[in-house]
Amino acid sequence: MTESAALTEMLGLARETALTAGALAKQRRAEGVEIAASKSSPEDVVTQADRETERLIRRLLAEARPNDGFYGEESEGTTGTSGLTWVVDPIDGTVNYLYGIPLYAVSIAVVEGEPDPASWRTLAGAVYNPALDELYTAAAGQGAFLGARRLQVKTDVPLALALAGTGFGYQAPRRQWQADVVRDLIGEVRDIRRLGSAALDLCGVAAGRLDIYYERGLHPWDHAAGALVAREAGARVGGFGGDREGEDLLISADPGLYSRFEPVLAKIFARHAATAV
Numbered sequence: 001m002t003e004s005a006a007l008t009e010m011l012g013l014a015r016e017t018a019l020t021a022g023a024l025a026k027q028r029r030a031e032g033v034e035i036a037a038s039k040s041s042p043e044d045v046v047t048q049a050d051r052e053t054e055r056l057i058r059r060l061l062a063e064a065r066p067n068d069g070f071y072g073e074e075s076e077g078t079t080g081t082s083g084l085t086w087v088v089d090p091i092d093g094t095v096n097y098l099y100g101i102p103l104y105a106v107s108i109a110v111v112e113g114e115p116d117p118a119s120w121r122t123l124a125g126a127v128y129n130p131a132l133d134e135l136y137t138a139a140a141g142q143g144a145f146l147g148a149r150r151l152q153v154k155t156d157v158p159l160a161l162a163l164a165g166t167g168f169g170y171q172a173p174r175r176q177w178q179a180d181v182v183r184d185l186i187g188e189v190r191d192i193r194r195l196g197s198a199a200l201d202l203c204g205v206a207a208g209r210l211d212i213y214y215e216r217g218l219h220p221w222d223h224a225a226g227a228l229v230a231r232e233a234g235a236r237v238g239g240f241g242g243d244r245e246g247e248d249l250l251i252s253a254d255p256g257l258y259s260r261f262e263p264v265l266a267k268i269f270a271r272h273a274a275t276a277v
Contacts, residue, residue, distance in 0.1 A: 007139040010084075011124040014108045014225075015137055017060045021106045022130035025053050025091055029131075033098050047098060050074050053090035057108065061086050071115040073221045084123070085115045087224035092127075093197030102131030107199040109224035117220055117227075117246045125225030127199045136203040136229045144206050144232035151206045151233040153253075159260045162211035162253075165193045165201040169217045174277040178216065184268045198250075202226030205252045206233035212253040212261055223250055240266055 001009075028049035035047055054074040061070065069085035071077040079085075086108065091097050093104035109125035124139040136151075138144040144151040166182065168175045186192050193210065195201055198218055204210040206229045213230075227237045227245060236258040239249040253261055269276070 004142075007124055007142060010110050011126070011137060011139040011142075013061070013064050014110060014124050014126040015135065017057055018106045018108050018126040018128040019135065020060065021053050021057045021090060021108075022128040024056055025049055025097070025104070025106060026130035028052065029097060029100070035098070046074060047091070047094060049097070050091045050094060053106065054088060057086075057088050057090060057106070061088075061108075068110070069115065071221065073219065077115070084110055084112055085120075086110050087115055087221050089199065089221040092199040092222060093195075096196040101196065103129070103195050103197055103200055104131065105129045105197055105199045105203075107221065107225045109228060111224060115220060117223070118244050120224075122224060122228040125228045127203050127225050127229060129200060136206070136226075138225075138229040138232040140228070140232075142232070144229045146203070146207055151229070152208075153206060153230070153234040154208045154211055155234075155254050155256065157211045157254065157257050159189060159257065159264065162189045162257060162261070163191055163193065164189045164212040164214065164261075165195060165204060165210040166213070167194060167196070167198055167201070167215040167218075169277075171277070174217060177272060177275055177277050180272050180275070181265075181268050184271065185265065188264050198222040199226040202230045202237075202252055205235050206230045211257060212251070214249070214251045214261075214265060216249050217247060218245075218250055219247070227252065 054072050067080050067082040069080035072088040089107040092107045097104040106128045111120040111122050113120045127136040168178050201213040230252045235252050236255040237252045
């Protein structure tokens with residue numbers, strides 16, 4: 001099988017699995033959401049639907065590709081023998097999901113190499129928002145799509161007219177630090193949005209709904225699929241300098257806007273370095 005055919009096959013599996021899992025998540029949301037546990041803080045919740053949706057995704061992927069690894073938010077990871085790993089967030093935007101805000105998504109990506117954003121190569125991914133029935137897909141070198149519409153990141157946007165998205169952590173000290181950064185940044189851009197789903201924020205950059213997205217403290221499953229969608233739509237995704245995206249920082253924007261935004265954000269981060277969490 002050629003690489004192109006393999007990518008098409010994996011993308012099809014990611015797409016169909018995301019749609020199936022999204023239907024389950026939407027059904028459970030309609031039935032009523034039950035909190036299963038808290039994780040890093042009382043605000044960091046996991047619902048029964050998160051766990052049930054991840055179990056479904058894991059089963060479907062294992063049935064189709066039993067030799068691949070699995071790395072999900074809600075269950076123990078496994079290493080496969082194929083060199084490929086599926087990186088999964090069953091419901092990205094759990095707090096939105098809990099409150100009935102229609103901005104949550106199933107995020108599924110397949111990566112080559114260790115499941116580490118610093119070294120992996122993302123091959124294919126799907127991000128599905130079942131509340132709005134919007135499916136984002138991408139495969140390496142094959143472009144990014146919202147449904148059948150090919151996506152292209154907005155270009156030639158001045159920093160002062162850029163709409164930026166970001167997110168906040170669950171621990172109060174980190175949220176306070178992030179709010180300090182936002183306070184300093186908001187005068188440099190058009191405005192700032194906090195939508196509550198990293199996967200959808202990255203897809204929003206790809207679709208032109210945001211010009212910039214940045215966040216500190218993301219986990220690999222938060223951005224694996226969304227970062228590929230953004231890249232395949234023409235965005236640059238990374239950190240400061242030549243760093244890859246990761247927990248320390250993720251920035252996504254058109255390459256020209258990225259180059260203008262990065263030094264501004266770096267100065268703001270440096271200003272608040274003493275209190276960084």
